[in-house]
Amino acid sequence: MTPEDLKTGKYGKIISLLIDVGLLSDAQVEYALRVRSKIKTEKPLLEIIKELNYLSETQIRETLRENSLCMRIGDFLMELGLIGKKDLELALKLQAEEVPKRKLGEVLVAHNLIEERKLISVLSIQLGFPFIEPDFLKTNPELFNRGSVVQYLEHNFIPVRLEGDKVLVAFADPMDPRDVDAATKAMHQPVIPALSTKPSIKAAINHLRSDKKFGEYISSETGESVVDIVNAIIVDAIDAADVSDIHIDPLADRLRVRYRLDGVLVQHQEYPMSIAQALSTRIKVLCKADIAEKRRHQGGRIMFDHDGYQMDIRVSFYATVKGEKIVLRLLNRQTELLDIDQIGMARRVMHRFREDALDRPSGVILITGPTGSGKTTTVYSCINQLNTMEASIITAEDPVEYVIDGIGQCSIDPKINLTFEDSLKHIVRQDPDVIVIGEIRDTFSAEIAVQAALTGHKVLTTFHTEDSIGGLLRLLNMDIDAFLISSTVVCVVAQRLLRRICSRCAQPYELTPLDLLRIGCEPHHLEGATFSKGRGCSHCRYTGYHKRVAAFELLVLNDEVRDGLIQRKTSHQIRHICTQTTGLVTLFEDGLYKAARGITTIEEIMRCLPRFQKPRPIGELERLLGK
Ligand SMILES: [Zn+2]
Structure with missing residues (x-):
């Protein structure tokens, strides 16, 4: 690509930027263009590039955030594939007819050409303002009392929390200097503007106003x-x-x-x-x-x-x-609803999970791990991903931890005789496409899951086992026919949560010979790895860690594994078949790879992850997991 092309943006500004920062090559873009012309689609080029797995959504988002692009919101949305060319033309035409003129974004939302939430999150990428939901759980009542409700409603903002000596304030329009001025005056302190939707700001104001507690x-x-x-x-x-x-x-x-x-x-x-x-x-x-x-x-x-x-x-x-x-x-901690691409699964693994499990019309998807391993977050991300107009999704959960619009969620309550068993009996009569069973706890629920999958449903459920193979074997031990298991279970995802190294105090860490011994690696197996450790700072309460990241093990059943199950092979043998034939990367290997990229530490993976075999060299893991 010549510098001239960059200026004119031959592929559009976003793609040019991605090439510029080295995340994409010209050859890849040319290939994507060829693919697009072959399959004769109107899809934006960026979508095709994502589908070819050249880049992830997160990489694109982060690049955009770090490099503010100067472009019009309409073009920006179009390049991202969020609106079509016709929608944009229509909105511009409607906007031109309006007196007084609204912002293009507002016109798009008003005519249902884009969801407000989506628009806002894109604006936050383009404008660089953090996007927050000022859910009242997190707004600071002391700050709220500094200003008046009239002001908040007039200027569409609400203070959220203190950040250092500044106040983080959510605005419907952080670009409007009058609103920002009003907030600064009301707070008697400098503000950090953040972006939110008008309705959620309003809801938060009303809530705080009425809450006497x-x-x-x-x-x-x-x-x-x-x-x-x-x-x-x-x-x-x-x-x-x-x-x-x-x-x-x-x-x-x-x-x-x-x-x-x-x-x-x-x-x-x-x-x-x-x-x-x-x-x-x-x-x-x-x-x-x-x-x-x-x-x-x-x-x-x-x-x-x-x-x-x-x-x-x-x-x-x-x-x-x-x-x-x-x-x-x-107990019923509300889990955060994450986009499926944000749950921390490695790129190639996520691709297989979606392709071979989530997008399949039927079958059982098992998410397994001990209590507190983040299973619920994964299940909700999957539900969120499957939640489309065409799908009927119904759940039996104990309890419902996150309410998602458009889903028939049932919270088990034995006190009013709303039992798990009873709910499962009724769930299949609801003509569902996707059934979510909170947890397989006994033979009964396991049978329901298998039966539902046999009759063409997609079933998502969780289980308490050490690893993915353990999940399959537990089902076998529940008196479920090996043939039924092998023909209905499409995949088992095992997971754990590892503490993430605090980004503010991370520093490089050299492995000691003892570390090598503990993880069972030869030094030359770790070529290309850069380990880190947090020094400890006020941000992470001097622990060196901040937040968590999940380690995953994805087992997609293939014929070899199915045969192994039917022949009742031992867990050791099945494990061998899985790593040899399904490309399975173990929990420990996934954790090791995360440590090798400075996301978590060797101590964390030793503390949290089961180890059944020596990990493979980093280079090989990188090939299996994707960079
Ligand atoms: Zn720190």
Whole structure:
């Protein structure tokens, strides 16, 4: 490509940029063009490039974010393939007729040519503003009280949280200086503008305005009654998205509160021992435990109302020599709905998962792993991916953790006799295309899954096993016919969550001979790898880690594996068949590859991943996983 072409944007500005930064080659683009002319499609070139697996959605998004392109929103949407040329022409024509003229984006949304959410997220790419959903779970009530509701509604913004000495504010239009001015004045502090949709800003404002509980919570910042403290401990945990448990431990001279964050306990707060008694009593009242009892273990449950959402919390009091140790487990943690490409599956693996499993019309897709391995997130991403106008999706979950529009979700509730068994019996009569069974817990649910797949349904479900092969063998041990399993299960995905190295304090790390021994690798097997480790900083609470990333093992059943199952081969033999014939990359290998790319550490993969065989060299893993 000549510099001249770059200027004129022969392939469009986005593709030119991708070539420029070295993610695409001219040869690839030329090939994509040939493909497009062969299959005679109107598809945007960028779509074809994605389908050819030259680039992922994430790579494109990140490149665009890092290099702000100067182009008109209409062209931008068209190149990304979000609107067609005809839609754009129509919108421009409609816009021209309007008095007063609205922005092109608003016209597109008003005429249903693009979804507002999609437009907003693209705008955030183009304009570089972070896109956020100011769900009231995360907005700071103190900040909210600084301004007036009238102002918020007039200028379409809402303060979200403090970031350093600035306030992150969600705007419907962060480009409008009047709105940004109004926010800066109201907050008495500089603001970081972020982008959001008008309806969700409005919903958040209305919610905070009407929520009286917040009134109490604010006063706690000066008043500090025990009621407030307990509320704050719980609310803070709910707000910090990755907290699963709260530990309240009596120490010799003080009370320590820790959160289990990303799977590991971290310090949250300390309180004087003098409030221990009152604090424990307050929690007992909340969970209807015996207030008078202090020397025996007890349990209870709290349904904690927080911003229109009921958090189910299981409480355990354990009598220790220093007093009661209290653990609160947040049960129905709302998981984040991730795009399927964001769940962290390697590029080639994701391609196979979609091609050979998700896009198949029928069959059982099993997601397996222990509690807290991120299965739910994966299942919801799959549902989200399958949720189209043509598909009827129905679920039986215990409980529903994320409500997705357009899906028939059922939350199991034995208290009102809405049992798992009963729901499964009825689910098939709902004429579904996709059935989601929260979990295979017994032979009955396994049979339902297999039967549904036999009758042409796509079934998504989860399982508790160590790895993918273990999942198949567990099914066999549930008295399900090996032939039925081998003819219905299309794939098994095993997964684990690994802590991700904090990007702010990551530094290169040289493996020691001991590390090599532990992972079972020869030094020359690790050619091309760059390991890292977090030094620890305030951003990651000095743990060196921030957030998590999943490691996956995808087993797509082929004829060899099916034969192996029917012949009742041992797990060792089946594992051998899988790695030899299906291109299976084990959990440990996927983790090792992630460590070799500086995403997680050797310690994390040793701590979290099962190891059945020596990992293959990095070069080979790269070939199997895709860069
Ligand atoms: Zn850090």
